[in-house]
Amino acid sequence: MSEGGPNEIDTSGKVGSKYQEQEKWLNDLVREHGLFGAALIVGALPGGAPVAAGLAAMDHFDKANRQNEVKSGPPIPYPHVIVGEDQTFFSQDSGHQQTQKSDTKAESEKSGTPSAVGEKFVEDATRPGNEVEEVMLKDPSLWTQDEALTVQGRVAAMASNHPERGHMDEAVRAFYDHHYDADDVHRDATGRMIEPEARRTIPTKTLLLRTPDGEGLDEATRRIAVKIINSDDSPPVVRDLQSGLNLIEADANSRRPPIKTDGTFGPKTRSTFRRVLVTQGPGKIEEALALGKFRALVDQARKTGDTSALKEQTEKTFGPLFRGDDDHTGEKIEAVILQEALNNTIDGRAEKLKVDGDIGAKTQTAFDLASKIKDPDELSRHFGQMLGFLV
Numbered sequence: 001m002s003e004g005g006p007n008e009i010d011t012s013g014k015v016g017s018k019y020q021e022q023e024k025w026l027n028d029l030v031r032e033h034g035l036f037g038a039a040l041i042v043g044a045l046p047g048g049a050p051v052a053a054g055l056a057a058m059d060h061f062d063k064a065n066r067q068n069e070v071k072s073g074p075p076i077p078y079p080h081v082i083v084g085e086d087q088t089f090f091s092q093d094s095g096h097q098q099t100q101k102s103d104t105k106a107e108s109e110k111s112g113t114p115s116a117v118g119e120k121f122v123e124d125a126t127r128p129g130n131e132v133e134e135v136m137l138k139d140p141s142l143w144t145q146d147e148a149l150t151v152q153g154r155v156a157a158m159a160s161n162h163p164e165r166g167h168m169d170e171a172v173r174a175f176y177d178h179h180y181d182a183d184d185v186h187r188d189a190t191g192r193m194i195e196p197e198a199r200r201t202i203p204t205k206t207l208l209l210r211t212p213d214g215e216g217l218d219e220a221t222r223r224i225a226v227k228i229i230n231s232d233d234s235p236p237v238v239r240d241l242q243s244g245l246n247l248i249e250a251d252a253n254s255r256r257p258p259i260k261t262d263g264t265f266g267p268k269t270r271s272t273f274r275r276v277l278v279t280q281g282p283g284k285i286e287e288a289l290a291l292g293k294f295r296a297l298v299d300q301a302r303k304t305g306d307t308s309a310l311k312e313q314t315e316k317t318f319g320p321l322f323r324g325d326d327d328h329t330g331e332k333i334e335a336v337i338l339q340e341a342l343n344n345t346i347d348g349r350a351e352k353l354k355v356d357g358d359i360g361a362k363t364q365t366a367f368d369l370a371s372k373i374k375d376p377d378e379l380s381r382h383f384g385q386m387l388g389f390l391v
Contacts, residue, residue, distance in 0.1 A: 009048040030055070037195055039149060044180065044196050052152060118229035121237060124265035125225035125273060126218070133271045134209065136168065137217075137278050140175040142207050148175045163257040170255075209274075212281045221274060224282045228289060231320070236296065237289070239263040244292030245272045247380060248284060251390040286321060287389040293317045295380040301371040310367055311359035314338060318387070332357040334387070339363055341383045345370040 009022070029038040035055050043052030132154045135147045143151075152172050158165045179198045186194045209217035228237065242261040249256065249272060259268045276284050293313065301307050318334035335357040343352045346369050353366050370379055384390035 009042060009045050009051050026051070033195055040145075041195050043149070043152065044176070052149065117235055117237070118233035121229050121233065121265065122222065122225045124238075125270060126222050127270065129267065129271055129274070132168075133267070133274075136171060136271075137209055137275055138207055140171045141178040142203055143175050144203050144206060147206070148172060167255045209278055211277055212279075215282075217274060217278060220277055220282055224277070224285050228286075232289075236263065238265050238269070240292035240296055241273070241285075241289050242269055242292065243295045243380075244288030244290065245269070245276060247291050247295070247377065247384060247390065248276055248280070248288045251381075251384075252279070284389075287384075287387075290317045290321060291380050291384050291389060294383060295376045297367075298371045298376040298379050301368050302376065305368055307364040307368050310364050311335075314359060335359050335363075337386050338383065339366075341379075341386045342366040342370050344386075345373055345379065345382065349373070 026038070026042070029041060033041065039052040039055035042048040042055060131150055135143060135151055138147075140148070151168060155165060155168050155172060158168075179200050179202050180196050186196070188194055211217060211220045215223075228241070239261050242259050242263075246258040246261070249258070256272075259272055273285065276288065294317065297307075297310060297313055300309075314334055315332060319332065322333045323330045336355055338359070339353045339355045339357070342363065343355070343366075346352070346366055350366065350369055353363055373379075374382065381390060
């Protein structure tokens with residue numbers, strides 16, 4: 001530990017003079033700079049993220065207590081981090097454990113009626129996410145200081161092997177690298193650490209999330225969800241969307257683990273849905289759903305050899321993305337590209353198809369063969385690349 005403060009923060013929980021000195025230094029830091037100022041200083045040190053997040057949370061709840069107008073009520077307790085099955089969040093009630101699950105089995109059971117499926121799809125898609133999910137949809141350079149500390153708190157509460165910890169920690173580092181000097185911590189003549197100053201202006205107003213074309217995210221979410229169920233409100237629609245979103249995310253080199261293709265529109269599906277909307281726009285959601293439906297066709301052919309729905313489903317699913325919904329006379333680009341993709345896949349194993357845009361018996365046979373050569377993800381990815389949906 002150097003003069004004026006430590007060079008790093010130790011959170012191992014050990015005891016001894018070194019750790020007592022660190023605790024004393026932290027207390028002095030809070031007295032001199034306040035909770036929020038201390039959080040900024042500690043967060044700049046190696047290993048300081050968990051402590052900084054705790055200080056920031058204490059600052060938040062201290063302010064809430066001061067603003068609490070219910071004089072007869074007890075003060076708001078400091079937050080307790082709760083790690084649940086689906087997500088971690090701060091609870092203001094230390095007396096019981098809160099949980100926030102994606103959906104119960106009863107909720108995920110579909111009635112089989114189109115209206116019920118469609119209504120639930122829109123409800124699930126537009127359900128608000130938690131604060132951390134919303135912050136992570138933004139470019140870290142556009143975060144406010146409070147948003148950065150919120151994500152830091154989430155990272156600190158995660159297990160070291162949590163699948164989402166890596167990309168969230170990278171986002172926090174990107175925020176500090178963008179706004180603060182990445183050099184060593186500066187100290188004054190007495191050796192006391194100087195509170196870091198931002199080299200770029202940190203936003204003070206929370207950014208309203210929008211799609212690339214400027215539409216508000218909440219409005220776009222509802223609009224595209226309604227559009228999807230108006231074209232298809234069959235029970236597999238969520239599973240198909242999940243499959244397609246995984247293909248889109250993999251194409252974007254996302255470090256996030258794939259979402260489960262379980263047909264349940266839970267928090268992780270909703271977060272991915274909204275992230276693709278923010279980063280790539282509503283059109284990419286429609287492309288994702290189309291690729292997911294195609295993947296289901298490949299999977300069916302691979303398992304059962306049934307290709308009878310290939311023509312109808314390909315034209316119904318991909319046609320509106322290239323032509324107007326009512327245009328049944330234009331060139332069937334999707335069929336032409338499908339035949340080209342199948343020729344690429346079966347090359348050398350069977351006679352090549354005539355590329356005429358007519359999905360007949362020969363195209364179905366080639367599709368069945370291709371489904372045995374490439375797995376559903378591989379064949380769907382190849383078709384998506386040729387369509388221009390994927391890179």
